[in-house]
Amino acid sequence: MLLRHTPKDIKEREALTINPAKTCQPIGAMYAALGIHNCLPHSHGSQGCCSYHRSMLTRHFKEPVMATTSSFTEGSAVFGGQANLLTSVENIFSLYKPDVIAVHTTCLSETIGDDIVQIIAKAAEEGKIPADKYIIHANTPSYIGSHVTGFANMVKSMVKYFSLTTGVKDNKVNIIPGWVEPSDMREIKRLAVEMGVASIMFPDTSETMDRPQNGQFDMYGTGGTTIDELRATGDSLATLALGHDASVPAGELLNAKCKVKLYELDIPVGLAATDRFIKTLSEAAGVAVPESIERERGRLVDILTDNEQYFYNKRVALYGDPDQLVPLCEFLVDIGMQPVYVVTGTPGKYFDERMAEVLKGVPGAKFRQGAQADMFLLHQWIKNEPVDLLIGNTWGKYISRDENIPLIRFGFPIMDRVGHSYFPNVGYMGAIRLVEKLLNALLDERDRKAPEEKFELTF
């Protein structure tokens, strides 16, 4: 029992997070920046931060994750990190030749009060930024919000630094996909193509975090949203911001800055959320939903009806980020399952409001967000009344093992399995994959636990 140290009795904790269901802002900013074409994320802080983020992203994506660091020393902590950042800019452009350096801060540089805008201006003044090269930045203090906040802040910076209005509307729709996998971004783009909608996706980590093997080590891959595309977002017809926490802040800024109509949506996980996505996309772009999409949807509904008996009343515990948890729980409820426990370390009332609505028909459902909404609490809930299934990132494998509950890996980070980069969870096809995973987990468990006299060949 790896987590034998989790007592069943639940005591309210005041000052302590145990086994967190979140991490800090900078890693989110780093992941978002990896979705810009030829962009090198830069961590303005101690070396360790950059190293940790790169390691965790590498474990998740099994790809080289490149990022640079200001390598703070005691001197920088006392006198500020300006000199380090200026040296960094010079070294990065001469050695790694990115189109964009995306600087994010850390708790250290935030607290000493480095003014990144001023430092970038100074770098420009001193001729350290080559022509057609850019530095953007996001403030990502680790002691506010979570990794999702950092992602949102960097996406917002893309709008702040690049989006422009030429006065002539372009017949395109912006899609801000939120913190999803390269596979999900690919799938959302495919759906747009299928709908006949020209779209700009930002950020876009397909072809940067799921690169083919080619015998070369290159820093950036071929993917990512280009600067031209980011600029053009200001002329688009509309923006679909997928996910309240990760995408809406950028959508709002784009609306304020360039008057691009904003649609706030959930990440299209599951049937209903995908329906809303498709419907909104058709409305925003003024196109009809093609029959091919209806047929995809039909296949999803078919697999749901074929298997409804296996989902009914199954109790599920989930942990992760609000943007994913809300539509995922909605989907589980829609197919007859009971998401009874849900925690996210990412703070915000939005989660409470949406969860209250999504889980209103689930008896005894508990959900919680913020500092003490951690996996320790989730485990305690499970110890008090068990569940049939656990859904979340790799950290759940301890609870899964100790409580003998199957775990479906979903979210970030997944450090012990592959597939998430390649097979989407979004859209109707993604939902079919989710259903397959749910069924496999439940039925494998049933086969494994069935006594001989109850062991069956077919389901």
Place this chain on the structure above:
Amino acid sequence: MAEMRILKERERQIGQVSAGEELKILCEKKSLAGSVSQRACVFCGSRVVLYPIADALHLVHGPVGCAAYTWDIRGSLSSGGQLHRMSFSTDLQERDVVFGGADKLYSALVELIDTYQPKAAFVYATCIVGLIGDDVEAVCKRVTLEKGITVLPVHSEGFRGTKKDGYQAACDALARLTGTGSTQGVGPCSINILGDFNLAGEIWMIKEYYQKMGIEVVSTITGDGRVDDIRKAHGAKLNVVQCSGSMTKLAEHMKQTYSIPYIKVSYFGIEDMADALYQVAEFFPAYPQILEKAKVIVQTEVAALMPELRAYRTALNGKKAAIYVGGAFKAVSLVRALRLLGMKTVLAGSQTGNPKDYAQLQDLCDPGTVIIDDANPLELSKFIKEKDVDLLIGGVKERPIAYKVGVGFCDHNHERKEALAGFVGMRNFAREVYSSVMSPVWRFSSRRGGDYIPFRETVVCKAH
């Protein structure tokens, strides 16, 4: 991608071994700002060294990230309690940064100690704690007095230096534990094992070798470590130090304070492993049977190992390896172990090597071998291609680089899943190297920048 150049400032940190000429590698330098350094920070160094102590509480004082990224990430195994595998954080928020986090630290410690009654507690100070000026020392003292459980501050603010400085901070904390327990009953042929972290159960194997020789192992620091054992570690007659980068400071401290001598050993590879056992045996000349037993162990283990190794050697003979690891001392062992497999090391580098380490590496390596300090991924991939490497040995961030370039990989860092220490470890190492270098998948891949044309077979099947 265009041919990369090496920054002028980095040139003296890279060199090539040539016969009869002494190569001076510039090292122990701060990483260049703006480089994709593979290095980490002070906190990282302290955390990896101390966290294997399984019955202590490890509380990370700072925003949540530092605790999240180090949650059971090293894979240090424990034969008993698993408290070290939990992630405890004070999860500092903005208001704490403004008003100070000392109260929060105090409450968190009290809550944790009341729940777990640990044998001791370590409080890791992260970057921000150093800035906002929480008096961690005072809080630790207060809780120690109130709860009767030793609470030790670890001064591991990230910006205070590199991982090496974190080792020092960890050793400082450990030094406050040693010498606080009774050494009654500790025998004359006794040692402490320092600097093994029990990845994949390695310390259990090493301990067994020593015990078979008739040596008493007083404490293992820190793999599968226990607080009470560390408290009485000063009763041992000898400290046996592996991973010298992390633990020499503690060994030095114990030598000065308790007059316990230490020897540096390595458990990687047959030669180094056997040498470690012999060195320990020779330290107890009054007990010649220890050496006799050591000889028997070495003979038996090597005899059991050789037939399999020979087979691997035949297949691997002449293949080339690149090594890029945390400590240079490990690189030395790896060069020897690879040689035993018939492989040639063409690049050897480390994140934290010192001049002595690099001199030793240079003596050991063949002319033409590139020696590199604090390498970045571009440099690594450049040399992999230039030197026609078949295998890269490194850690988590190096693995995908090797695969993208189309060469084999062996994790000799935190993410090893098989024990690589000891005689059994040499067999596992050989198997891992063999399976990666000789894997059939490489024939489908582009290798070292060379072209692989997927559809070059013009006629795949006959059309009718």
